[in-house]
Amino acid sequence: MTQEARFSRLEPGLRKAHLIDATLACLKRHGFQGASIRKICAEAGVSVGLISHHYSGKDELVAEAYLAITGRVMNLLREAIAQAAPSARARLSAFFRASFSAELLDPQLLDAWLAFWGAVKTAEAINQAHEHSYGEYRAVLAQALGGLAGEEGWSDFDADLAAISLSALLDGLWLESGLNPSTFTPEQGVQICEAWVDGLQAGGRQRFRRATGSC
DSSP states (O other), X not given: OOHHXXXXXXXXXXXXXXXXXXXXXXXXXXXXXXXXXXXXXXXXXXXXXXXXHHOSXXXXXXXXXXXXXXXXXXXXXXXXXXXXXXXXXXXXXXXHHHHTSTTTTOHHHHHHHHHHHHHTTTOHXXXXXXXXXXHHHXXXXXXXXXXXXXXXXXXXXXXXXXXXXHHHHHHHHHHHHHHOTTSOOHHHHHHHHHHHHHHHHTTGGGGGXXXXXXX
């Protein structure tokens, strides 16, 4: 039986997972511009027609691969938060440790992520996937920061704005670690994020006061 015949016998969910894995492999190897449908087909061992049966084109396939990757990341982060002690600070600490875990610092993950980011402004489907995934990511951070604000009694704290700041810090650290792992250790990455929260609790929360309308 040929690989394409075996592929056709798979359940629809498994067929899509197989195509997404092939897409990620091509993105890591060739980047977004170089990862053509034909190369993805060759990686998956299937015909162009089979991919066309599931997707309208490369943009839609890459967008689904983006959501698959971010889904895995979010599941890991949510699981870390769920297993943390019930305090808001403990949940944030668990989020930081998971963010600098070996799974998320995998160089192959960085390669795929850079390919996704490079395509965000060139394909609407990928841009929508990006907006969805980052909205979800910031929402988890905002919930954790909002919990901290509740415990600390910060009635005018803008958790959404603070989440934008903290997510930018995490993105920058993650990118720098991926490009040059010798810059800092994962433990130091966690330390930097903890210092950000220390500053918030020491008075930095005033930088994230919720805007109020003027009379």
